[in-house]
Amino acid sequence: MPEVTPRPDALPLCAAGELVERGQALLFDVLLWGQPARAFALRYEGRVVAYINRCAHVPVEMDWQPGEFLDIDKRWIVCSIHGASYEPLGGHCVAGPCGRGRLMPVDVHEAAGRVYWYPSRDVRPVIFDEPAAPFSPA
Numbered sequence: 419m420p421e422v423t424p425r426p427d428a429l430p431l432c433a434a435g436e437l438v439e440r441g442q443a444l445l446f447d448v449l450l451w452g453q454p455a456r457a458f459a460l461r462y463e464g465r466v467v468a469y470i471n472r473c474a475h476v477p478v479e480m481d482w483q484p485g486e487f488l489d490i491d492k493r494w495i496v497c498s499i500h501g502a503s504y505e506p507l508g509g510h511c512v513a514g515p516c517g518r519g520r521l522m523p524v525d526v527h528e529a530a531g532r533v534y535w536y537p538s539r540d541v542r543p544v545i546f547d548e549p550a551a552p553f554s555p556a
């Protein structure tokens with residue numbers, strides 16, 4: 419299948435090799451509905467997926483160590499608070515107190531050895547301030 423070029427609004431996330439199969443997730447800062455939030459990207463069955471790091475049960479971050487989301491069998495994304503389990507490729511709740519909930523996906527794209535993410539109406543990039551100009555007396 420030919421590799422599709424990322425859209426112009428793609429934002430660079432990391433080198434593709436940084437996300438190893440069922441390995442540690444990459445955490446990144448975003449604005450969710452205008453508020454600071456954290457997202458994560460991980461590789462599962464060869465695909466890169468990304469979600470907002472926010473459980474569907476209670477809106478808290480889920481990783482049991484920074485960037486560690488998968489259970490001991492590396493099968494499900496698990497919330498460290500009360501054990502909700504999510505299907506990694508779709509983010510749907512499969513067990514635990516998350517009901518019919520789903521993790522909020524972040525659109526990602528992998529091309530030419532790089533991983534990109536796409537902002538949406540709800541999930542925006544964090545804009546860091548420009549460094550202040552050096553003081554120069556008048």
Ligand code: FES
Binds near residue numbers: 476477500502
């Ligand atoms: S906060 Fe995630 S399972 Fe309760």
